[in-house]
Amino acid sequence: MADASALLALARTRADVCLERWERLVSLETPSGDAELGAVFGKELAHGLETTADRVEHPVGAVGDHLVAHWAGRADAPDDGHILLVAHSDTVFPAGTVARRPFTLTADGDTVTGPGVFDMKGSLVAVELAMDLLARTGRAPHRPVRLLVVNDEEIGSPDGSRLVAEHARHATAVLGLEPPLPGGALKIGRRGVARIRLAVRGVSAHAGLDAALGVSAIDELVDQLTALRAVASGLPDATVNVGTVAGGTRANVVADHAEAEIGLRYAAADTERALMRAVLDATPVRPRAELTAETLSHRAAWAMDPANPLAARLVAHAGELGLELPLGSSGGAGDTNLTGSLGIPTVDGLGPTGAGAHGEDEHASLSSLLERAALLASFLSRG
Numbered sequence: 001m002a003d004a005s006a007l008l009a010l011a012r013t014r015a016d017v018c019l020e021r022w023e024r025l026v027s028l029e030t031p032s033g034d035a036e037l038g039a040v041f042g043k044e045l046a047h048g049l050e051t052t053a054d055r056v057e058h059p060v061g062a063v064g065d066h067l068v069a070h071w072a073g074r075a076d077a078p079d080d081g082h083i084l085l086v087a088h089s090d091t092v093f094p095a096g097t098v099a100r101r102p103f104t105l106t107a108d109g110d111t112v113t114g115p116g117v118f119d120m121k122g123s124l125v126a127v128e129l130a131m132d133l134l135a136r137t138g139r140a141p142h143r144p145v146r147l148l149v150v151n152d153e154e155i156g157s158p159d160g161s162r163l164v165a166e167h168a169r170h171a172t173a174v175l176g177l178e179p180p181l182p183g184g185a186l187k188i189g190r191r192g193v194a195r196i197r198l199a200v201r202g203v204s205a206h207a208g209l210d211a212a213l214g215v216s217a218i219d220e221l222v223d224q225l226t227a228l229r230a231v232a233s234g235l236p237d238a239t240v241n242v243g244t245v246a247g248g249t250r251a252n253v254v255a256d257h258a259e260a261e262i263g264l265r266y267a268a269a270d271t272e273r274a275l276m277r278a279v280l281d282a283t284p285v286r287p288r289a290e291l292t293a294e295t296l297s298h299r300a301a302w303a304m305d306p307a308n309p310l311a312a313r314l315v316a317h318a319g320e321l322g323l324e325l326p327l328g329s330s331g332g333a334g335d336t337n338l339t340g341s342l343g344i345p346t347v348d349g350l351g352p353t354g355a356g357a358h359g360e361d362e363h364a365s366l367s368s369l370l371e372r373a374a375l376l377a378s379f380l381s382r383g
């Protein structure tokens with residue numbers, strides 16, 4: 001008990017250092033896909049992590065460098081696997097946002113605002129602090145620790161998910177540093193999500209004179225989308241969102257092309273398979289129409305297990321810190337969908353509490369950041 005509380009007390013003495021660091025990381029903007037800004041941020045983050053890490057690497061990605069930091073476990077650490085921390089450096093905000101809406105500590109002395117404070121630059125500060133707490137108290141992690149920071153999570157980790165898979169191999173536990181659920185609850189399940197482009201090729205014809213010669217790609221698309229909605233309505237926890245539709249040329253021409261971008265969400269693997277099959281194996285209603293379905297991005301469902309033993313251990317550590325740690329499942333998807341769906345013990349939502357991710361009102365709590373850092377340090381030191 002004294003052990004964990006000492007970590008929290010020490011974390012609280014680092015509040016000013018953390019605030020400064022948080023401001024620094026928010027001021028270095030990281031819109032997804034901007035390799036140049038990403039590199040500047042990566043260098044700064046590596047600089048911070050190098051004070052405690054044994055090694056920091058920059059695996060080259062499709063849009064700039066990701067980052068992997070390694071900490072050795074203590075001398076008697078078991079050699080059957082490592083703990084993987086999963087984070088991301090990119091935000092949804094375009095460059096220039098911070099000039100208009102800079103990092104600010106509000107009058108309550110605890111809430112900070114600014115682009116990316118909550119999702120997820122506060123989490124990166126919490127990890128730096130957690131490792132600093134271990135170093136300052138002369139503790140080493142009970143197992144080797146790896147931190148993976150991808151730079152493309154906000155666009156579905158098209159490149160980063162490769163690294164999540166690679167570094168999750170032989171991991172005994174995966175801790176996701178995404179923001180928690182409202183109220184600070186950890187995530188022990190996430191709905192999966194897939195983006196699919198469904199394109200239809202038809203045959204153009206004069207809509208008045210030769211309509212029978214044509215095949216309307218738009219009519220075909222409408223029928224396909226209606227059929228997909230019917231499939232989804234018969235499945236548990238499945239949603240279909242047609243995000244965009246396009247096609248055709250003018251009202252007196254039978255449309256020879258149409259396409260839609262479709263977002264599918266599902267909470268279980270069975271539902272995922274049924275939904276994916278409904279789109280990818282769809283056959284045209286009209287004999288001369290052609291369908292092409294392309295998966296643009298995909299995250300598997302991570303089904304919630306209320307008895308998640310990793311979560312139970314974290315709850316126990318939180319209890320020693322005098323903190324309540326509720327558990328829940330998330331409607332949104334992230335990098336831990338992959339590890340959770342593979343059956344690797346996974347918990348996400350370990351970032352500081354706050355709200356308003358991706359919006360103008362994004363904010364997060366400093367005291368919570370200190371608590372999360374102490375929780376991480378406590379878990380990493382003892383398991």
Ligand SMILES: [Zn+2]
Nearest residue numbers: 119120178179
């Ligand atoms: Zn995030």
